Amino acid sequence: MKLVFQGLAVVILLSSHDMFLKLDKYKLESYSNVVIHLFNGTFDRSDNVITRDRMIDVSIVANGKRSSVDTTDWYEEDKTTYLNFRTDSPGTYVAGVSTKARSLGMSADSFHDYLEHDGVLDMLALRKQNGTLNDTAIERYSKHVKTIFQVGNKLTDDYSTELGYSIEFILMENPYDMHPGHDLPVKLLFNQEPLADQLVYVGSAAAHSHSHEDDRHSHDEEGDHTHDDLVQLRTDEKGLLNVPISSEGVWYLKTIHLVEIEEQGLTHESNWATVTFAVGDEGSHDHSHDHDHSGDHDHSHSEHDHEHDHSGDHEEGIPFYIWAIISVLVICVLYFVFNRQNNV
Amino acid sequence: MNQRGTILGIGILLLPLIALGHDVSGGDRALLENGGLWAYIYVGATHMLTGYDHLLFLVGVIFFLREFKEIVKFITAFTIGHSITLISATYLSFSVNEYLIDAIIGLSVLYKGFENMGLFQKWLKVNPPHLLNMVFVFGLIHGLGLSARLQSFTVDQEGILFKILCFNLGVELGQVLALIPIVYVINLWRQMSSYEPFFKATNTYLIIAGIGLTGYQLWHFFGLS
Structure with missing residues (x-):
C-alpha cells in the first residue's frame, strides 16, 4: 500500500503541479464569448482537470465589481478545465480561482525531487541545513491562481484587486498600459500581508528574445516545450519585486510558499500562486495551445483565427x-x- | 403595376442587399490594428452600411420628408446628434451596455414607423413630438451605440481622437452612401399609384422590425440567450 502511495506521488511529481488560468487571447472585445482555460500541470500543458468541488472561489472582477462564476459554466475536456465566460463593458478584468487544501504524503526522495523540480529552493536548503533530507513529508497544499486580461480599450484599476486568497500576486501597474523594456512592479501577499524574501519565478510564453543571465531551464522533463525559461526573483522586505518585461507576449509569475507546520498528521503546508497576463500587441493574438501536447505549439496569428474567435460577437x-x-x-x-x- | 413600377419594386427589394458584401465581422479588429486612419473610415462606413437598425431609422425619417432641403436639415440633426455622443463617449471611455443601447435604437425604429403611420393621433389621440427634436435625440442614442461598437475594439490609445474622428467620418460616408438609393427609390415611388400600399407596408415593417430588434436586444440584455 505504501509502495502504491509513493508511486502515485512520483507520478504526480513528474507531471508537475503548477496551476494557471490562461486565455488564448488576453485582449478581448466587449460583449464577446471567451473561454478561460484552467491548466493543472505546467504553463504549456494541463495534466489533469480540477473538479468543481475543489474550487472554493471562482471570481471575475470587472469595473469595480466582483462576481462569482456559476460552476455550471465550467466544463472539462480531456485534461483541461474550461470556463465559458462572456465579457461585459470594456475594462481590465481579473479572473481568479482558489482551490481547497488537500494533503499528500511523500517519501523523502519524492519530496526532495519535488523541491528540486518545482524550485522550492529555500525548503531544500533548510532540510540540508537541518539534516532532515531523509524525513518523509505529509504536505497540505492549495492553489490560488489569477489571470488579468483586457476587454476593449478602457484601462481600469481592477488589475490590482485583491481577491483575498491565502497567497496572491498583486500587479502594481496595469500590464496593458506598459511596453517591453520596463519593469512591472508586483506585490506578493500571504494572508493579505506582504510576503518578504519569497522566491518567485517569471516566465514568458512568447518572449523568444530573452537574455536573462539567471535563466532557469524548464523542469518539463519530456522536453516537449522550449518556452519555459524562467527568471528567478525574490521579493524584498515589503513583498515587492520588479519583473523585467523584456518583450511583448504572455507572461506569468509563479511561487510556492512552503513551510513546516506542527499539526497532527502533517509536516508541511504549501500555498501556490500564479498570475498570467500579456504585454503589448502579442496579447491580442491567438496563442492557442495544443492541449494534448503533441509538440506542435500553435502560435497562429492568422486572420482566420481572428474570425474564429469572434464568432460570438455582438455585431454578428x-x-x-x-x-x-x-x-x-x-x-x-x-x-x-x-x-x-x-x-x- | 407598370414597367416603371416593376423596376422600382425590384430596386426596393434589392435595397437591403446592398450591404451584403460589407458585412461587419470580427476581422474589423485586425483591420483596425494593422491599418491606418483609413481603416477607421472604412470600418465606420461598413458599420453604418450594415447596421440595419441605423438604416431602418433613416428610412423612417426619409418617408416623412419630401423636399431635398428638409432631408438635409433632418439628416444634419441626426448627424450632429450621433457625432456628439460617438466622439465624446468614445474619447471619455464612457460606455453603456451595448444590448441596452441597441434595444433603445430598436425602439427608435418602432417609434418612426408608429409615427409615420399616424398612430399617435389614431391610437393615442395625441400629436407626436416635434420630429426634428426627436431625430436629434435619437441621433444621440445611435451615437452611443456606434461608440459602444468602436470601444468594443481594442484600439491603441495613441492618436485616439483622430481615430474616433475618422470612424465618425466613415459613419457619415456610409450614411450618405446608404441614403442615396433610399431617397431615390422612395421619391420615385412617391409619384406612383402603388405608393400608398408601399408606404404602409414599409412602415408596418418598421414597427415589426422595431419590436423584433428591441425584443432581441433585451433578450440578450437580461441574459436569456
Missing part, C-alpha cells in the same frame, strides 16, 4: 443576409396585403 448576432431576406419577404407580403386592400 443576426447575420445580415438573414435579416435582409426576412425583411424583403415581410415587406413583400405586407405590400400585397395593403395593395389588395386598396384595390378592394
Whole structure:
C-alpha cells in the first residue's frame, strides 16, 4: 500500500503541479464569448482537470465589481478545465480561482525531487541545513491562481484587486498600459500581508528574445516545450519585486510558499500562486495551445483565427443576409396585403 | 403595376442587399490594428452600411420628408446628434451596455414607423413630438451605440481622437452612401399609384422590425440567450 502511495506521488511529481488560468487571447472585445482555460500541470500543458468541488472561489472582477462564476459554466475536456465566460463593458478584468487544501504524503526522495523540480529552493536548503533530507513529508497544499486580461480599450484599476486568497500576486501597474523594456512592479501577499524574501519565478510564453543571465531551464522533463525559461526573483522586505518585461507576449509569475507546520498528521503546508497576463500587441493574438501536447505549439496569428474567435460577437448576432431576406419577404407580403386592400 | 413600377419594386427589394458584401465581422479588429486612419473610415462606413437598425431609422425619417432641403436639415440633426455622443463617449471611455443601447435604437425604429403611420393621433389621440427634436435625440442614442461598437475594439490609445474622428467620418460616408438609393427609390415611388400600399407596408415593417430588434436586444440584455 505504501509502495502504491509513493508511486502515485512520483507520478504526480513528474507531471508537475503548477496551476494557471490562461486565455488564448488576453485582449478581448466587449460583449464577446471567451473561454478561460484552467491548466493543472505546467504553463504549456494541463495534466489533469480540477473538479468543481475543489474550487472554493471562482471570481471575475470587472469595473469595480466582483462576481462569482456559476460552476455550471465550467466544463472539462480531456485534461483541461474550461470556463465559458462572456465579457461585459470594456475594462481590465481579473479572473481568479482558489482551490481547497488537500494533503499528500511523500517519501523523502519524492519530496526532495519535488523541491528540486518545482524550485522550492529555500525548503531544500533548510532540510540540508537541518539534516532532515531523509524525513518523509505529509504536505497540505492549495492553489490560488489569477489571470488579468483586457476587454476593449478602457484601462481600469481592477488589475490590482485583491481577491483575498491565502497567497496572491498583486500587479502594481496595469500590464496593458506598459511596453517591453520596463519593469512591472508586483506585490506578493500571504494572508493579505506582504510576503518578504519569497522566491518567485517569471516566465514568458512568447518572449523568444530573452537574455536573462539567471535563466532557469524548464523542469518539463519530456522536453516537449522550449518556452519555459524562467527568471528567478525574490521579493524584498515589503513583498515587492520588479519583473523585467523584456518583450511583448504572455507572461506569468509563479511561487510556492512552503513551510513546516506542527499539526497532527502533517509536516508541511504549501500555498501556490500564479498570475498570467500579456504585454503589448502579442496579447491580442491567438496563442492557442495544443492541449494534448503533441509538440506542435500553435502560435497562429492568422486572420482566420481572428474570425474564429469572434464568432460570438455582438455585431454578428443576426447575420445580415438573414435579416435582409426576412425583411424583403415581410415587406413583400405586407405590400400585397395593403395593395389588395386598396384595390378592394 | 407598370414597367416603371416593376423596376422600382425590384430596386426596393434589392435595397437591403446592398450591404451584403460589407458585412461587419470580427476581422474589423485586425483591420483596425494593422491599418491606418483609413481603416477607421472604412470600418465606420461598413458599420453604418450594415447596421440595419441605423438604416431602418433613416428610412423612417426619409418617408416623412419630401423636399431635398428638409432631408438635409433632418439628416444634419441626426448627424450632429450621433457625432456628439460617438466622439465624446468614445474619447471619455464612457460606455453603456451595448444590448441596452441597441434595444433603445430598436425602439427608435418602432417609434418612426408608429409615427409615420399616424398612430399617435389614431391610437393615442395625441400629436407626436416635434420630429426634428426627436431625430436629434435619437441621433444621440445611435451615437452611443456606434461608440459602444468602436470601444468594443481594442484600439491603441495613441492618436485616439483622430481615430474616433475618422470612424465618425466613415459613419457619415456610409450614411450618405446608404441614403442615396433610399431617397431615390422612395421619391420615385412617391409619384406612383402603388405608393400608398408601399408606404404602409414599409412602415408596418418598421414597427415589426422595431419590436423584433428591441425584443432581441433585451433578450440578450437580461441574459436569456
